[in-house]
Amino acid sequence: xxxxxxxxxxxxxxxxxxxxxxxxxxxxxxxxxxxxxxxxxxxxxxxxxxxxxxxxxxxxxxxxxxxxxxxxxxxxxxxxxxxxxxxxxxxxxxxxxxxxxxxxxxxxxxxxxxxxxxxxxxxxxxxxxxxxxxxxxxxxxxxxxxxxxxxxxxxxxxxxxxxxxxxxxxxxxxxxxxxxxxxxxxxxxxxxxxxxxxxxxxxxxxxxxxxxxxxxxxxxxxxxxxxxxxxxxxxxxxxxxxxxxxxxxxxxxxxxxxxxxxxxxxxxxxxxxxxxxxxxxxxxxxxxxxxxxxxxxxxxxxxxxxxxxxxxxxxxxxxxxxxxxxxxxxxxxxxxxxxxxxxxxxxxxxxxxxxxxxxxxxxxxxxxxxxxxxxxxxxxxxxxxxxxxxxxxxxxxxxxxxxxxxxxxxxxxxxxxx
Amino acid sequence: xxxxxxxxxxxxxxxxxxxxxxxxxxxxxxxxxxxxxxxxxxxxxxxxxxxxxxxxxxxxxxxxxxxxxxxxxxxxxxxxxxxxxxxxxxxxxxxxxxxxxxxx
Numbered sequence: 152x153x154x155x156x157x158x159x160x161x162x163x164x165x166x167x168x169x170x171x172x173x174x175x176x177x178x179x180x181x182x183x184x185x186x187x188x189x190x191x192x193x194x195x196x197x198x199x200x201x202x203x204x205x206x207x208x209x210x211x212x213x214x215x216x217x218x219x220x221x222x223x224x225x226x227x228x229x230x231x232x233x234x235x236x237x238x239x240x241x242x243x244x245x246x247x248x249x250x251x252x253x254x255x256x257x258x259x260x261x262x263x264x265x266x267x268x269x270x271x272x273x274x275x276x277x278x279x280x281x282x283x284x285x286x287x288x289x290x291x292x293x294x295x296x297x298x299x300x301x302x303x304x305x306x307x308x309x310x311x312x313x314x315x316x317x318x319x320x321x322x323x324x325x326x327x328x329x330x331x332x333x334x335x336x337x338x339x340x341x342x343x344x345x346x347x348x349x350x351x352x353x354x355x356x357x358x359x360x361x362x363x364x365x366x367x368x369x370x371x372x373x374x375x376x377x378x379x380x381x382x383x384x385x386x387x388x389x390x391x392x393x394x395x396x397x398x399x400x401x402x403x404x405x406x407x408x409x410x411x412x413x414x415x416x417x418x419x420x421x422x423x424x425x426x427x428x429x430x431x432x433x434x435x436x437x438x439x440x441x442x443x444x445x446x447x448x449x450x451x452x453x454x455x456x457x458x459x460x461x462x463x464x465x466x467x468x469x470x471x472x473x474x475x476x477x478x479x480x481x482x483x484x485x486x487x488x489x490x491x492x493x494x495x496x497x498x499x500x501x502x503x504x505x506x507x508x509x510x511x512x513x514x515x516x517x518x519x520x521x522x523x524x525x526x527x528x529x530x531x532x533x534x535x536x537x538x539x540x541x542x543x544x545x546x547x548x549x550x551x552x553x554x555x556x557x558x559x560x561x562x563x564x565x566x567x568x569x
Numbered sequence: 570x571x572x573x574x575x576x577x578x579x580x581x582x583x584x585x586x587x588x589x590x591x592x593x594x595x596x597x598x599x600x601x602x603x604x605x606x607x608x609x610x611x612x613x614x615x616x617x618x619x620x621x622x623x624x625x626x627x628x629x630x631x632x633x634x635x636x637x638x639x640x641x642x643x644x645x646x647x648x649x650x651x652x653x654x655x656x657x658x659x660x661x662x663x664x665x666x667x668x669x670x671x672x673x
Contacts, residue, residue: 200628361612365628383628426609465608 153333156414157567159407160242160395161507162234166205166388166494169215170237175511177493179540181520183372184494185386191351201363203371204349205388205495223287224300225264226347230391230500231297232304235341238393239305243407244339246306255309255337257328258298259321261499261554262348264291269352297345309337315499317554318459320344321392322502325550325562326416328396338401344503345391357387360426364462375496376523377460377489378467378531385461388495392503394510411513414547415446415563423557428466432473435559439477439549442561448547450478453485455518455548456535457509460489461496470551471531483534486541488512492522502552502560509564513545571596571641575622575648579641582617586610596638604637615640622648 163170166184167177177184184205188196196202207230212221215233224232235256239246246254271288275281290296295313302311310331314323321344328340348354357363364384367374375386396413419441421434428435443450456474460467475482490501490508497504512518517540524538535541550562576596584591587604600606606614611634615626618640624647626634634640 359612359616360609361628361631424607424609427607 154335154398154400155412156329156332156396157399157402157412158394158396158410158510158564159402160238160244161410161510162237162239162241162393163391163504163507164207164210164215164230164234165390165497165504166207169207169210169233171241171507174507178490178508178519179517181522181538181540182493183375183522184388185371185374187371188349191354194351199354200358201365201384202368203364203374203386204354205386205497206349207389220300220304223290224296225268225291226266227260227263227345227391227499228297228300230347230389231258231301231343231345231393234345234391234393235301235305235343238395239341242395244395244405249339251306251308253309253338254307255328255331255340256298256301256305256307256311257324257331257340257342258295258301258313259324259344259499259502260294260297260313260315261317261320261346262353263294264296265348265350265353268292269350297343301341301343305341307341309340316558317556318496318498318501319552319554319558319560320499320502322506322550322552322560322562323418325394325396325413325502325506326418326560329413329416332396332398339395339397341393342396342503343391343393344500346497346499347389348498349387349389354387362463363387373523375462375492376525377458377462377492377521378471378528378536379524380526380528382462382464382467382528385463385491386495388491388497390494390497390500390504392500392507394503394506409567411510412565412567413562414448414565415442417441417445417561419559421557421559425557426555428469428553430465430469432469432476435470435473435551435553436477438559438561439473439551442549442563446547446563446565448563448565451481452547453478453549454543454545455486455509455512457505457512457548457550458487458489459551459553461491466553468528468530471533474533485535486518486543487521487533487535488519489521490519492524493519502550505550505552506562506564509548509550513548513564513566516542516544518543571638571645575645576637576641578621579618579637579644582614582621583637586614586617594637596636596641598637599635600637601635618644624648
């Protein structure tokens, strides 16, 4: 019989706070972490159509990671280290007391080591001096550098994996951790989602895709506005979220505090288009339905959805349509919030940060607001979306994450009942 | 009706992209409904137009560019001396490599 899986620790590095306590306080207050990008030194900002992002300004590797472990990894991996450190501490789990090969690390990352990556790539093309490529370039851009460094920092020697499916990466990391524990490969998994790619080339790339908001450059905190009539694209963010996930038996043995149960998961592809979702929302609805089925949860038990909701014109409408189609006349009774309205789109970290918001919603009964939901778009209208905080006792919740590459994930979390 | 030279350049860009004869593409054609371009393809086309005519198309101007003719009129309007010149891109740091149109 497959193990039940529970969440016992949380850690976060985000544009609205480093550390779960600050993050959650800011989230419930509906605080935006979006600000003006002051510079992409040496590139002047007037070359960019969008000029706002969810940047983390006060992250110090010395302060937040401590050892020199963070020296040889890029920013996204430093975020991963800091978030996983907090999550482990929060869980109370001491890996030295565990069988180390029974504790895994699964990271979701979309872009990876782009800070150093871009610099080295452009230097080579500019100066054409291959022998001046930094020796650390390969270790830094190898996409599993974060999962590697987290294992090194924690001593977790179990399954060590990196999942890269763009914006759904860490939702899949959570889902794969669920499988891992249910199938007995590990007793516990340190799940992390991390990305830090607000960098000159990546940012320019998203601008060229016409995917980013550019109408609110003078009012950054208003730029990320999922489901709102005036939304005009997503806002890039950066950060990391970490969740300690373990089998119920393991959690009980060490008398861990249980936040919520990780109940189910679905991974699908729309097989449709690299960047555009199927407009009819059928594939999104199917993904949510499959996740609920895997969790053995009926749609009638879902009280909260942490939406993918990036603030793009098409994406938000498709998701709203899918929610209506699946939940039918219950759709308006489900509370919904869009974490990206506060922190922007943190790409590979989005699933994990959304999962943290979902876990805390279940644990506290508080649902954070969707910022800037001032003028509801009739095409996305769902009564459960609110720009104010909501209070609700949640039986089951869905976390949605949809990635470029026609990739969808949905994760089901439940209130834990012994 | 926009300048014929401009229309022809746009039709040529479309013909290359769609791999079809330029003679089959008309100014009245709707980019999506008649020529079958999805939103990503429209963005790629406009990227090529920006390069061809050395101008930058702000996000808010994209909405009106639905037909071959409207794209041509827009470009003509941007190029005419009466209108202010398009914002110049900053001087590139690296040596400019030939821009590649993204293959679909």
